[in-house]
Amino acid sequence: MKGPSTTSPQLPRHGRGHRHSPGSINYRANIDALKRAGVTDLLSVSACGSLREDMPPSSFVIVDQFVDHTVARSSSFFGEGLVAHVSMAQPTCGRLGSMVYGCADEAAIPVRRGGTYLAMEGPQFSSLAESRIYRAWGCDVIGMTNMPEAKLAREAEMCFLTVAMVTDFDCWHPDHAHVQVADIVRVLGENAENAKRLIRALAPRLREARPTPCPHGCDRALEGALVTSPGARSADMVAKLDAVAGRVLRL
Numbered sequence: 001m002k003g004p005s006t007t008s009p010q011l012p013r014h015g016r017g018h019r020h021s022p023g024s025i026n027y028r029a030n031i032d033a034l035k036r037a038g039v040t041d042l043l044s045v046s047a048c049g050s051l052r053e054d055m056p057p058s059s060f061v062i063v064d065q066f067v068d069h070t071v072a073r074s075s076s077f078f079g080e081g082l083v084a085h086v087s088m089a090q091p092t093c094g095r096l097g098s099m100v101y102g103c104a105d106e107a108a109i110p111v112r113r114g115g116t117y118l119a120m121e122g123p124q125f126s127s128l129a130e131s132r133i134y135r136a137w138g139c140d141v142i143g144m145t146n147m148p149e150a151k152l153a154r155e156a157e158m159c160f161l162t163v164a165m166v167t168d169f170d171c172w173h174p175d176h177a178h179v180q181v182a183d184i185v186r187v188l189g190e191n192a193e194n195a196k197r198l199i200r201a202l203a204p205r206l207r208e209a210r211p212t213p214c215p216h217g218c219d220r221a222l223e224g225a226l227v228t229s230p231g232a233r234s235a236d237m238v239a240k241l242d243a244v245a246g247r248v249l250r251l
Contacts, residue, residue: 013044013145022122022144023072031152032077036243040219041096041206042153044162045195047188048117048143049125049170051135056166057187060111060194061141062100063162064092067134068147070121075148077155077244081234084155084225084245091150093159094216100163103201109194115140117164119147131172142170156244159218163198165191222248 011030014020034042048061055061066088068075078084097113104111118134120126122144126134134142141164153160167187169175213219222245238249 013149023070025145027148027152028074028077031149031156031158032243035156035158039158040210041093041159042149042161043096043100043199043202044146044149044160045199046143046145046162046164047167047184047191048141048164049168050141050166051118051131051139051170051172052141053173055112055115055140057168058110058191058194059166060104060109060191060198061115061117061164061166062097062111062113063117063141063146063164064090064094064097064114065116066091066147066150067116067118067137067139068151069134070119070147072121073148075151077152077241079237081228082226082237082241083228084222085227086151086154086221086225088151088154090216091154092161093214093218095211095214096159096161099205100161100198100202103205104198107194107197107201109198111163115164117146117162118142120144126170128171131170134170135172141166154218154221157219157221157247159214159216163195165195167191 011034012018013025013030014022020026031042050056050059076084101111101113116139118137118139118141120130120142126142131142143164146162150160150162165188167184226245226248241249
């Protein structure tokens with residue numbers, strides 16, 4: 001993640017010691033705080049399961065699409081009194097994707113460019129029937145985070161990218177019918193070393209001059225998205241969204 005300083009702030013989404021379940025993470029507060037801190041580029045490094053034979057454990061995938069299958073999360077900063085409809089056709093930043101891919105190549109880290117991430121509610125893992133359905137949908141990896149983060153980052157006009165680190169095959173795989181947390185944690189530890197190498201290679205590039213505007217339009221996502229007329233907007237909502245949407249609310 002890149003801010004105005006020379007450091008790149010890091011945010012463990014589950015809290016130190018993994019205290020928060022996937023559904024209870026305060027996604028909106030996290031994204032709002034990062035926006036207020038001046039963060040422009042948000043990189044999500046996430047453990048996930050694989051839905052494809054050719055994406056085995058220890059694979060890294062640069063995600064470019066999502067299927068949001070969560071059911072109990074607040075997925076927008078907007079709502080009653082201030083409505084916005086933001087495009088999610090291209091939910092990740094291609095500029096960040098190219099940078100991460102280049103850094104991974106230089107660091108000799110095997111990574112696949114492009115993949116669809118199925119975000120499930122959790123905290124339970126998939127049933128066999130669900131896992132088979134997700135494969136039939138054409139999804140590549142599965143996890144319990146990144147949604148609604150990708151949506152919130154888009155509303156906050158931040159460049160967003162997910163690097164998915166495969167820890168296991170989901171239960172569709174005959175050798176992984178019963179996913180065990182201990183196995184996931186073991187592979188996650190192995191993946192963490194490659195993740196650190198990738199971030200060390202990426203951080204200097206993020207400190208370089210950032211192209212303005214973003215060539216993929218991430219920093220202009222709210223243009224044309226607000227549908228509530230100025231005279232009908234809730235004053236409370238306008239005040240609450242001063243960081244997320246202040247750029248367009250002041251136009």
